[in-house]
Amino acid sequence: xxxxxxxxxxxxxxxxxxxxxxxxxxxxxxxxxxxxxxxxxxxxxxxxxxxxxxxxxxxxxxxxxxxxxxxxxxxxxxxxxxxxxxxxxxxxxxxxxxxxxxxxxxxxxxxxxxxxxxxxxxxxxxxxxxxxxxxxxxxxxxxxxxxxxxxxxxxxxxxxxxxxxxxxxxxxxxxxxxxxxxxxxxxxxxxxxxxxxxxxxxxxxxxxxxxxxxxxxxxxxxxxxxxxxxxxxxxxxxxxxxxxxxxxxxxxxxxxxxxxxxxxxxxxxxxxxxxxxxxxxxxxxxxxxxxxxxxxxxxxxxxxxxxxxxxxxxxxxxxxxxxxxxxxxxxxxxxxxxxxxxxxxxxxxxxxxxxxxxxxxxxxxxxxxxxxxxxxxxxxxxxxxxxxxxxxxxxxxxxxxxxxxxxxxxxxxxxxxxxxxxxxxxxxxxxxxxxxxxxxxxxxxxxxxxxxxxxxxxx
Amino acid sequence: xxxxxxxxxxxxxxxxxxxxxxxxxxxxxxxxxxxxxxxxxxxxxxxxxxxxxxxxxxxxxxxxxxxxxxxxxxxxxxxxxxxxxxxxxxxxxxxxxxxxxxxxxxxxxxxxxxxxxxxxxxxxxxxxxxxxxxxxxxxxxxxxxxxxxxxxxxxxxxxxxxxxxxxxxxxxx
Numbered sequence: 139x140x141x142x143x144x145x146x147x148x149x150x151x152x153x154x155x156x157x158x159x160x161x162x163x164x165x166x167x168x169x170x171x172x173x174x175x176x177x178x179x180x181x182x183x184x185x186x187x188x189x190x191x192x193x194x195x196x197x198x199x200x201x202x203x204x205x206x207x208x209x210x211x212x213x214x215x216x217x218x219x220x221x222x223x224x225x226x227x228x229x230x231x232x233x234x235x236x237x238x239x240x241x242x243x244x245x246x247x248x249x250x251x252x253x254x255x256x257x258x259x260x261x262x263x264x265x266x267x268x269x270x271x272x273x274x275x276x277x278x279x280x281x282x283x284x285x286x287x288x289x290x291x292x293x294x295x296x297x298x299x300x301x302x303x304x305x306x307x308x309x310x311x312x313x314x315x316x317x318x319x320x321x322x323x324x325x326x327x328x329x330x331x332x333x334x335x336x337x338x339x340x341x342x343x344x345x346x347x348x349x350x351x352x353x354x355x356x357x358x359x360x361x362x363x364x365x366x367x368x369x370x371x372x373x374x375x376x377x378x379x380x381x382x383x384x385x386x387x388x389x390x391x392x393x394x395x396x397x398x399x400x401x402x403x404x405x406x407x408x409x410x411x412x413x414x415x416x417x418x419x420x421x422x423x424x425x426x427x428x429x430x431x432x433x434x435x436x437x438x439x440x441x442x443x444x445x446x447x448x449x450x451x452x453x454x455x456x457x458x459x460x461x462x463x464x465x466x467x468x469x470x471x472x473x474x475x476x477x478x479x480x481x482x483x484x485x486x487x488x489x490x491x492x493x494x495x496x497x498x499x500x501x502x503x504x505x506x507x508x509x510x511x512x513x514x515x516x517x518x519x520x521x522x523x524x525x526x527x528x529x530x531x532x533x534x535x536x537x538x539x540x541x542x543x544x545x546x547x548x549x550x551x552x553x554x555x556x557x558x559x560x561x562x563x564x565x566x567x568x569x570x571x572x573x574x575x576x577x578x579x580x581x582x583x584x585x586x587x588x589x590x591x592x593x594x595x596x597x
Numbered sequence: 598x599x600x601x602x603x604x605x606x607x608x609x610x611x612x613x614x615x616x617x618x619x620x621x622x623x624x625x626x627x628x629x630x631x632x633x634x635x636x637x638x639x640x641x642x643x644x645x646x647x648x649x650x651x652x653x654x655x656x657x658x659x660x661x662x663x664x665x666x667x668x669x670x671x672x673x674x675x676x677x678x679x680x681x682x683x684x685x686x687x688x689x690x691x692x693x694x695x696x697x698x699x700x701x702x703x704x705x706x707x708x709x710x711x712x713x714x715x716x717x718x719x720x721x722x723x724x725x726x727x728x729x730x731x732x733x734x735x736x737x738x739x740x741x742x743x744x745x746x747x748x749x750x751x752x753x754x755x756x757x758x759x760x761x762x763x764x765x766x767x768x769x770x
Binding site: 348 | 611629633634639645669672673679696698702710712720724730733
């Protein structure tokens with residue numbers, strides 16, 4: 139059995155038997171939704187509908203419905219895309235990298251973090267799809283034999299790398315998530331009585347693939363999880379590196395920098411962990427998971443946010459230094475304009491929310507407070523959105539000819555699509571919280587006797 | 598003589614692990630163990646062979662890498678070579694740095710998916726499959742040991758009780 143130091147704080151509070159864990163995890167699925175769930179769900183649904191209307195309008199009339207112009211020809215769409223992809227990074231980091239490092243605290247949060255990843259990446263994937271203008275031709279991005287020449291996709295292009303990276307990341311995340319879900323669905327299946335709730339019994343029988351928990355199956359399960367973690371780890375780093383190359387391989391001042399891949403990956407982890415905190419702090423209350431998602435988990439995540447936030451800050455300063463040191467006046471102006479030009483306020487929001495406020499986590503009282511963490515995690519979400527906005531829009535809006543200089547202002551449709559994806563994300567997440575086992579209970583049961591507070595006190 | 602099946606049910610994985618060792622030391626074959634979560638060391642105690650899942654992943658990864666390289670070579674070098682941004686397109690080797698990201702992604706794509714499919718097939722898991730666990734509580738908090746016996750049932754029952762089984766059920770063949 140896994141041995142753990144007695145000084146380590148327990149990861150599961152209260153005296154929980156295996157059966158208690160089963161009951162607690164099955165509770166949101168078996169019970170009725172409370173008032174707060176319905177309020178949140180209705181709000182999200184309204185936002186989602188606004189998004190659907192905006193997307194339909196965009197597809198019907200073309201992307202002229204957005205606030206883009208000849209100078210700023212890439213704005214909220216790609217900002218939102220990168221923002222969602224970034225958010226989608228924490229899930230796999232938690233479940234894969236922390237599994238490789240044998241971090242036990244991941245077990246209470248990995249399921250929801252992976253759900254967040256999958257829903258986040260799904261939102262991200264919507265943006266390039268809409269931006270195509272004719273989404274029914276989306277299959278053009280795949281290397282499919284055709285009668286135009288044959289006109290192939292360009293394997294030299296980072297945009298195609300992105301297609302492969304994101305579709306691989308999305309599908310591998312889904313598989314990783316599902317492999318872990320099978321035993322937990324089996325737990326739910328066995329809790330439902332076929333006479334009392336036949337629909338649920340059938341649903342979870344179908345989803346659990348006939349899992350029975352044989353010794354050989356568990357042995358394979360553990361090996362498959364480990365190998366998937368090993369595959370997903372370089373995948374996480376590759377995905378956001380490739381997203382950053384969409385910018386870095388161009389020659390636009392402010393984008394053409396070699397620091398982009400590590401800087402984007404760090405930013406992604408930073409924003410992903412912030413979103414995990416935002417979601418989990420709400421979820422632990424709404425579905426009664428206080429014993430499993432404890433302040434200790436939040437503190438560990440806050441430490442990662444502090445680290446990645448400081449590294450992102452270092453990257454910002456490195457960028458400024460390199461633009462000055464390059465001696466290229468276009469490059470120098472791009473950064474001068476970012477910090478002091480008409481978009482100075484966006485730059486200031488980015489600096490404040492990403493570099494300054496996370497430094498508050500040096501204080502243990504803030505690191506160990508749910509309310510402070512919740513507020514600061516929202517700050518990070520906002521800051522990271524502005525980071526992408528600053529990188530994209532400020533690099534474009536003042537290009538080589540001053541006569542072409544302009545500003546970007548979003549239209550009602552732009553705003554609708556962005557908020558619509560937030561709504562869609564929360565709709566998916568709220569439905570997930572009521573139908574899925576939100577904590578990887580099988581894994582959690584294996585650490586109760588080493589990390590549960592009751593067993594720790596007995597020693 | 599007909600075979601009987603005994604189900605020893607345990608409450609604790611540590612007791613179960615000790616019981617498995619003890620029973621196997623007495624030259625009694627354990628047919629199967631069902632548990633709600635993976636128990637470390639159980640596969641060794643039961644004498645299960647090491648799983649080859651990781652090896653399959655390696656092979657699938659190699660297939661993915663080769664197919665990606667072959668696809669890109671055919672598309673970018675043989676079928677329709679183009680000068681894109683002055684990148685060398687005469688040989689695969691010279692153009693390869695730009696192809697690495699997709700070759701890597703395809704490696705992971707093939708390894709992860711095909712290994713997971715192999716895992717499901719080897720475990721006999723498929724959508725709508727039916728669990729053959731003799732006791733539904735094994736996904737909750739009970740650990741079940743299945744033993745097929747010919748002959749002395751009482752002695753085996755004694756041994757199960759002695760090693761810590763909290764409940765013993767019997768199934769006639």
